[in-house]
Amino acid sequence: MHKSLYNWYNINKRDLPWRNTKDPFKIWLSEIILQQTRVEQGLPYYIKFTQNFNNINEFANANLNDILKLWQGLGYYSRARNMHYTAQFIRDNLNGVFPNSYSELIILKGIGPYTAAAIASFSNNEKKAVVDGNVFRVLARLTGTYTDTNSNSGKNEFSKIAQDFLLENNAAIHNQAMMELGALICKPLNPDCYNCPLQNNCFAFENNEQKNLPIKIKKVKNKTRLFNYFIFEYNNTTYITQRGPNDIWEGLFEFPLLENILFENENEVFNYLIEKKIFDKKAKLNIKFITKYKHILTHQTLNASFWKITCSLKPKLAANYIEVPISEIKKYAVPRLLEKLITNDKLQHQIF
Protein backbone atom coordinates (compact mmCIF):
# COMPACT_ATOMS: atom_id res chain seq x y z
CA MET A 1 0.00 0.00 0.00
CA HIS A 2 2.75 2.48 0.92
CA LYS A 3 4.77 1.52 -2.11
CA SER A 4 1.95 2.31 -4.49
CA LEU A 5 1.37 5.63 -2.74
CA TYR A 6 5.00 6.64 -3.23
CA ASN A 7 4.99 5.46 -6.81
CA TRP A 8 1.89 7.50 -7.48
CA TYR A 9 3.49 10.52 -5.81
CA ASN A 10 6.68 10.31 -7.83
CA ILE A 11 4.73 10.23 -11.09
CA ASN A 12 2.00 12.75 -10.29
CA LYS A 13 3.51 15.27 -7.91
CA ARG A 14 3.34 18.93 -8.79
CA ASP A 15 6.62 20.72 -9.33
CA LEU A 16 6.60 23.14 -6.40
CA PRO A 17 9.67 25.21 -5.58
CA TRP A 18 9.82 24.39 -1.85
CA ARG A 19 10.14 20.73 -2.78
CA ASN A 20 13.54 21.41 -4.31
CA THR A 21 15.25 22.55 -1.12
CA LYS A 22 16.32 21.16 2.23
CA ASP A 23 16.90 24.62 3.68
CA PRO A 24 14.73 24.81 6.80
CA PHE A 25 14.46 28.58 6.35
CA LYS A 26 12.85 28.23 2.94
CA ILE A 27 10.70 25.32 4.05
CA TRP A 28 9.58 27.41 7.02
CA LEU A 29 8.64 30.26 4.69
CA SER A 30 6.59 27.93 2.53
CA GLU A 31 4.88 26.19 5.42
CA ILE A 32 3.82 29.38 7.18
CA ILE A 33 2.58 30.85 3.91
CA LEU A 34 0.59 27.71 3.17
CA GLN A 35 -1.19 27.53 6.53
CA GLN A 36 -4.91 27.61 5.68
CA THR A 37 -3.90 28.78 2.22
CA ARG A 38 -4.13 27.04 -1.12
CA VAL A 39 -0.94 26.32 -3.01
CA GLU A 40 -2.00 28.50 -5.95
CA GLN A 41 -2.64 31.45 -3.66
CA GLY A 42 0.55 31.06 -1.66
CA LEU A 43 2.97 30.34 -4.50
CA PRO A 44 3.50 33.94 -5.68
CA TYR A 45 4.12 35.01 -2.08
CA TYR A 46 6.71 32.28 -1.62
CA ILE A 47 8.53 33.45 -4.72
CA LYS A 48 8.38 37.06 -3.55
CA PHE A 49 9.68 36.25 -0.08
CA THR A 50 12.52 34.05 -1.27
CA GLN A 51 13.55 36.79 -3.68
CA ASN A 52 13.63 39.33 -0.86
CA PHE A 53 15.27 37.20 1.82
CA ASN A 54 18.06 34.68 1.32
CA ASN A 55 18.32 33.52 4.90
CA ILE A 56 16.90 33.85 8.37
CA ASN A 57 19.17 36.74 9.35
CA GLU A 58 18.11 38.87 6.40
CA PHE A 59 14.53 38.18 7.38
CA ALA A 60 15.20 39.02 11.01
CA ASN A 61 16.89 42.29 10.08
CA ALA A 62 14.01 43.44 7.93
CA ASN A 63 11.45 45.92 9.18
CA LEU A 64 8.16 44.34 10.24
CA ASN A 65 6.19 46.89 8.24
CA ASP A 66 8.07 45.86 5.12
CA ILE A 67 7.31 42.21 5.81
CA LEU A 68 3.64 43.05 6.31
CA LYS A 69 3.70 44.92 3.01
CA LEU A 70 5.02 41.80 1.26
CA TRP A 71 2.39 39.76 3.10
CA GLN A 72 -0.41 42.15 2.11
CA GLY A 73 -3.42 40.34 0.70
CA LEU A 74 -2.55 36.91 2.04
CA GLY A 75 -4.55 37.15 5.27
CA TYR A 76 -3.97 35.83 8.78
CA TYR A 77 -1.43 38.56 9.38
CA SER A 78 -0.33 37.12 12.72
CA ARG A 79 1.65 34.70 10.60
CA ALA A 80 3.85 37.51 9.35
CA ARG A 81 4.24 39.05 12.80
CA ASN A 82 5.10 35.69 14.34
CA MET A 83 7.59 34.94 11.58
CA HIS A 84 9.39 38.19 12.26
CA TYR A 85 9.42 37.49 16.00
CA THR A 86 10.75 33.98 15.43
CA ALA A 87 13.39 35.13 12.96
CA GLN A 88 14.75 37.58 15.51
CA PHE A 89 14.62 34.90 18.19
CA ILE A 90 16.72 32.61 16.00
CA ARG A 91 19.12 35.41 15.13
CA ASP A 92 19.56 36.48 18.75
CA ASN A 93 19.35 33.19 20.64
CA LEU A 94 20.21 30.40 18.21
CA ASN A 95 23.20 31.98 16.47
CA GLY A 96 21.11 32.49 13.36
CA VAL A 97 20.93 28.76 12.74
CA PHE A 98 17.44 27.59 11.84
CA PRO A 99 16.61 24.46 13.88
CA ASN A 100 15.50 21.34 12.04
CA SER A 101 14.30 19.02 14.80
CA TYR A 102 10.68 18.75 15.90
CA SER A 103 11.43 19.42 19.56
CA GLU A 104 13.32 22.63 18.80
CA LEU A 105 10.80 23.80 16.21
CA ILE A 106 7.63 23.28 18.21
CA ILE A 107 8.62 25.89 20.77
CA LEU A 108 8.90 28.65 18.18
CA LYS A 109 6.12 31.19 17.78
CA GLY A 110 3.88 30.50 14.82
CA ILE A 111 5.04 26.90 14.57
CA GLY A 112 2.54 24.29 15.78
CA PRO A 113 2.43 20.51 15.47
CA TYR A 114 1.82 20.52 11.73
CA THR A 115 4.55 22.99 10.81
CA ALA A 116 7.12 21.50 13.18
CA ALA A 117 6.55 18.05 11.67
CA ALA A 118 6.68 19.47 8.16
CA ILE A 119 9.96 21.34 8.60
CA ALA A 120 11.60 18.51 10.56
CA SER A 121 10.61 15.85 8.04
CA PHE A 122 11.28 17.82 4.85
CA SER A 123 14.60 19.30 5.91
CA ASN A 124 15.90 16.52 8.16
CA ASN A 125 13.78 13.46 7.31
CA GLU A 126 12.73 13.25 10.96
CA LYS A 127 10.09 10.58 11.47
CA LYS A 128 7.21 12.87 12.35
CA ALA A 129 3.90 12.59 10.53
CA VAL A 130 2.22 15.79 9.39
CA VAL A 131 -1.49 16.15 10.02
CA ASP A 132 -3.14 18.84 7.97
CA GLY A 133 -6.55 19.10 6.34
CA ASN A 134 -5.46 16.74 3.58
CA VAL A 135 -4.17 14.09 5.95
CA PHE A 136 -7.32 14.24 8.09
CA ARG A 137 -9.36 13.52 5.01
CA VAL A 138 -7.16 10.78 3.58
CA LEU A 139 -6.89 8.93 6.88
CA ALA A 140 -10.54 9.33 7.86
CA ARG A 141 -11.62 7.80 4.55
CA LEU A 142 -8.89 5.21 4.39
CA THR A 143 -9.48 3.86 7.89
CA GLY A 144 -13.16 4.71 8.35
CA THR A 145 -12.55 6.94 11.35
CA TYR A 146 -15.67 8.93 12.17
CA THR A 147 -14.18 11.09 14.92
CA ASP A 148 -14.76 14.83 14.59
CA THR A 149 -11.50 16.20 13.25
CA ASN A 150 -12.14 19.57 14.85
CA SER A 151 -12.27 18.21 18.37
CA ASN A 152 -9.24 17.91 20.57
CA SER A 153 -9.57 14.17 20.96
CA GLY A 154 -10.05 13.87 17.21
CA LYS A 155 -6.81 15.71 16.54
CA ASN A 156 -5.00 13.40 18.95
CA GLU A 157 -6.54 10.30 17.48
CA PHE A 158 -5.67 11.29 13.91
CA SER A 159 -2.16 12.31 14.82
CA LYS A 160 -1.62 8.84 16.30
CA ILE A 161 -3.09 7.19 13.21
CA ALA A 162 -0.87 9.33 11.02
CA GLN A 163 2.24 8.52 13.02
CA ASP A 164 1.46 4.79 12.94
CA PHE A 165 0.94 5.03 9.20
CA LEU A 166 4.45 6.42 8.74
CA LEU A 167 6.39 3.20 8.61
CA GLU A 168 9.74 3.48 7.01
CA ASN A 169 12.61 5.88 7.14
CA ASN A 170 11.16 8.12 4.47
CA ALA A 171 9.21 10.74 6.36
CA ALA A 172 9.87 13.48 3.83
CA ILE A 173 8.42 11.59 0.87
CA HIS A 174 5.68 10.01 2.94
CA ASN A 175 4.39 13.31 4.29
CA GLN A 176 4.51 15.00 0.90
CA ALA A 177 2.74 12.05 -0.69
CA MET A 178 -0.06 12.03 1.88
CA MET A 179 -0.78 15.70 1.39
CA GLU A 180 -0.49 15.53 -2.37
CA LEU A 181 -2.91 12.63 -2.45
CA GLY A 182 -5.39 14.68 -0.43
CA ALA A 183 -4.94 17.69 -2.70
CA LEU A 184 -5.11 15.91 -6.07
CA ILE A 185 -7.10 12.69 -5.58
CA CYS A 186 -8.80 12.45 -2.21
CA LYS A 187 -10.50 15.83 -2.56
CA PRO A 188 -13.32 17.03 -0.30
CA LEU A 189 -15.87 16.82 -3.11
CA ASN A 190 -15.84 14.27 -5.92
CA PRO A 191 -12.68 12.38 -4.98
CA ASP A 192 -10.99 10.71 -7.93
CA CYS A 193 -11.07 7.24 -6.40
CA TYR A 194 -10.49 5.42 -9.67
CA ASN A 195 -7.05 6.94 -9.95
CA CYS A 196 -6.23 6.48 -6.28
CA PRO A 197 -3.27 4.25 -5.40
CA LEU A 198 -4.95 3.35 -2.10
CA GLN A 199 -8.31 2.42 -3.61
CA ASN A 200 -8.04 -1.27 -2.71
CA ASN A 201 -7.34 -0.50 0.93
CA CYS A 202 -9.84 2.31 1.42
CA PHE A 203 -12.78 1.96 3.81
CA ALA A 204 -14.68 4.85 2.26
CA PHE A 205 -14.33 3.54 -1.28
CA GLU A 206 -15.34 0.04 -0.23
CA ASN A 207 -18.41 1.32 1.62
CA ASN A 208 -19.19 4.32 -0.57
CA GLU A 209 -18.70 6.62 2.40
CA GLN A 210 -16.53 9.27 0.73
CA LYS A 211 -19.23 11.89 1.14
CA ASN A 212 -19.57 11.20 4.86
CA LEU A 213 -15.90 11.40 5.77
CA PRO A 214 -14.16 13.13 7.35
CA ILE A 215 -16.47 14.31 10.11
CA LYS A 216 -16.15 18.01 10.82
CA ILE A 217 -18.51 19.61 13.26
CA LYS A 218 -18.91 23.04 11.80
CA LYS A 219 -19.28 26.15 13.77
CA VAL A 220 -20.62 29.11 11.98
CA LYS A 221 -20.49 32.39 13.70
CA ASN A 222 -20.69 35.40 11.53
CA LYS A 223 -21.18 38.97 12.52
CA THR A 224 -21.81 41.97 10.35
CA ARG A 225 -19.96 45.23 10.83
CA LEU A 226 -20.60 48.67 9.40
CA PHE A 227 -17.49 50.63 8.43
CA ASN A 228 -17.03 54.19 7.25
CA TYR A 229 -13.60 55.14 5.97
CA PHE A 230 -12.73 58.82 5.66
CA ILE A 231 -10.17 59.71 3.07
CA PHE A 232 -9.13 63.22 3.98
CA GLU A 233 -7.22 65.38 1.58
CA TYR A 234 -5.49 68.39 3.02
CA ASN A 235 -2.56 69.95 1.18
CA ASN A 236 -2.07 66.79 -0.85
CA THR A 237 -1.77 64.74 2.30
CA THR A 238 -4.07 62.20 3.88
CA TYR A 239 -4.23 60.48 7.23
CA ILE A 240 -3.74 56.85 8.17
CA THR A 241 -3.13 54.82 11.29
CA GLN A 242 -1.85 51.36 12.13
CA ARG A 243 -4.37 48.92 13.52
CA GLY A 244 -3.78 47.53 16.99
CA PRO A 245 -4.38 44.17 18.68
CA ASN A 246 -7.63 42.38 19.56
CA ASP A 247 -9.28 42.83 16.18
CA ILE A 248 -8.76 41.95 12.54
CA TRP A 249 -5.81 43.27 10.53
CA GLU A 250 -3.41 43.96 13.38
CA GLY A 251 -0.41 45.86 12.07
CA LEU A 252 -2.02 46.98 8.82
CA PHE A 253 -2.68 50.62 7.99
CA GLU A 254 -6.01 52.22 7.25
CA PHE A 255 -7.78 55.52 6.80
CA PRO A 256 -9.70 56.99 9.74
CA LEU A 257 -12.42 54.48 10.49
CA LEU A 258 -15.82 55.08 12.04
CA GLU A 259 -17.79 52.00 12.89
CA ASN A 260 -21.49 51.39 13.54
CA ILE A 261 -22.90 54.59 12.11
CA LEU A 262 -24.92 54.64 8.93
CA PHE A 263 -24.72 57.88 7.01
CA GLU A 264 -27.46 58.45 4.48
CA ASN A 265 -25.71 61.29 2.69
CA GLU A 266 -22.77 63.67 2.69
CA ASN A 267 -24.59 66.18 4.85
CA GLU A 268 -24.83 63.72 7.71
CA VAL A 269 -21.12 63.12 7.45
CA PHE A 270 -20.54 66.86 7.55
CA ASN A 271 -22.65 67.24 10.69
CA TYR A 272 -20.83 64.38 12.34
CA LEU A 273 -17.41 65.88 11.65
CA ILE A 274 -18.49 69.23 13.08
CA GLU A 275 -20.13 67.65 16.09
CA LYS A 276 -17.00 65.63 16.88
CA LYS A 277 -14.93 68.79 16.40
CA ILE A 278 -12.81 67.28 13.66
CA PHE A 279 -13.40 70.64 12.02
CA ASP A 280 -14.87 73.85 13.36
CA LYS A 281 -18.17 75.18 12.12
CA LYS A 282 -16.69 77.57 9.60
CA ALA A 283 -14.68 74.92 7.84
CA LYS A 284 -15.23 74.53 4.13
CA LEU A 285 -15.42 70.87 3.30
CA ASN A 286 -16.04 69.06 0.09
CA ILE A 287 -17.47 65.69 1.03
CA LYS A 288 -18.15 63.02 -1.57
CA PHE A 289 -19.40 59.51 -1.20
CA ILE A 290 -17.02 57.34 -3.23
CA THR A 291 -18.41 53.82 -3.09
CA LYS A 292 -19.32 50.99 -0.80
CA TYR A 293 -17.87 47.52 -0.68
CA LYS A 294 -19.04 44.35 0.96
CA HIS A 295 -16.01 42.47 2.19
CA ILE A 296 -16.43 38.91 3.43
CA LEU A 297 -14.10 37.33 5.94
CA THR A 298 -14.41 33.87 7.44
CA HIS A 299 -16.04 35.13 10.59
CA GLN A 300 -17.41 38.54 9.73
CA THR A 301 -18.97 40.49 6.91
CA LEU A 302 -17.89 44.09 6.51
CA ASN A 303 -20.07 46.68 4.85
CA ALA A 304 -17.73 49.56 4.18
CA SER A 305 -18.57 53.01 2.83
CA PHE A 306 -15.83 55.33 1.65
CA TRP A 307 -16.02 59.12 1.90
CA LYS A 308 -13.61 61.57 0.36
CA ILE A 309 -13.25 64.75 2.37
CA THR A 310 -11.31 67.53 0.75
CA CYS A 311 -10.59 70.25 3.24
CA SER A 312 -8.79 73.59 3.47
CA LEU A 313 -8.13 73.21 7.17
CA LYS A 314 -6.26 70.46 8.93
CA PRO A 315 -8.60 67.88 10.45
CA LYS A 316 -8.17 67.45 14.20
CA LEU A 317 -7.49 63.78 14.56
CA ALA A 318 -6.07 61.72 17.41
CA ALA A 319 -2.32 61.55 17.76
CA ASN A 320 -2.10 58.01 16.43
CA TYR A 321 -2.89 59.24 12.93
CA ILE A 322 0.04 59.99 10.71
CA GLU A 323 0.06 62.42 7.84
CA VAL A 324 1.25 60.94 4.58
CA PRO A 325 1.40 62.29 1.06
CA ILE A 326 -1.69 60.92 -0.58
CA SER A 327 0.36 59.37 -3.36
CA GLU A 328 2.46 57.40 -0.87
CA ILE A 329 -0.40 55.40 0.56
CA LYS A 330 0.64 52.50 -1.63
CA LYS A 331 3.87 52.09 0.36
CA TYR A 332 1.92 50.94 3.39
CA ALA A 333 0.50 47.51 4.09
CA VAL A 334 -3.28 47.79 3.95
CA PRO A 335 -6.13 45.29 4.22
CA ARG A 336 -7.37 43.76 0.98
CA LEU A 337 -10.54 45.82 1.36
CA LEU A 338 -8.54 49.05 1.06
CA GLU A 339 -6.24 47.65 -1.60
CA LYS A 340 -9.27 46.93 -3.74
CA LEU A 341 -10.36 50.53 -3.35
CA ILE A 342 -7.10 52.30 -4.04
CA THR A 343 -6.25 50.10 -7.00
CA ASN A 344 -9.68 50.50 -8.60
CA ASP A 345 -8.93 52.25 -11.88
CA LYS A 346 -12.39 53.73 -12.20
CA LEU A 347 -12.14 55.40 -8.81
CA GLN A 348 -8.63 56.85 -9.08
CA HIS A 349 -9.81 60.38 -9.86
CA GLN A 350 -12.20 60.37 -6.91
CA ILE A 351 -9.68 59.10 -4.39
CA PHE A 352 -6.49 60.88 -5.32
Next chain:
DNA sequence: AATACGGGGTC
Protein backbone atom coordinates in the same frame (compact mmCIF):
# COMPACT_ATOMS: atom_id res chain seq x y z
C1' DA B 1 -13.06 23.16 24.59
C1' DA B 2 -14.18 27.14 21.95
C1' DT B 3 -13.08 31.12 19.44
C1' DA B 4 -10.40 34.50 16.68
C1' DC B 5 -7.89 35.15 12.81
C1' DG B 6 -8.12 36.64 5.87
C1' DG B 7 -8.74 35.87 1.59
C1' DG B 8 -9.94 33.27 -2.28
C1' DG B 9 -11.75 29.25 -4.88
C1' DT B 10 -15.41 25.84 -5.77
C1' DC B 11 -19.87 23.97 -6.26
Next chain:
DNA sequence: GACCCAGTATT
Protein backbone atom coordinates in the same frame (compact mmCIF):
# COMPACT_ATOMS: atom_id res chain seq x y z
C1' DG C 1 -24.40 30.43 0.86
C1' DA C 2 -21.62 26.56 2.54
C1' DC C 3 -17.37 24.47 2.57
C1' DC C 4 -12.53 24.42 2.94
C1' DC C 5 -7.68 25.39 2.20
C1' DA C 6 0.09 22.43 3.65
C1' DG C 7 -3.11 25.75 11.28
C1' DT C 8 -1.84 28.47 15.45
C1' DA C 9 -2.59 31.29 19.48
C1' DT C 10 -5.45 32.66 22.90
C1' DT C 11 -9.11 32.39 26.20
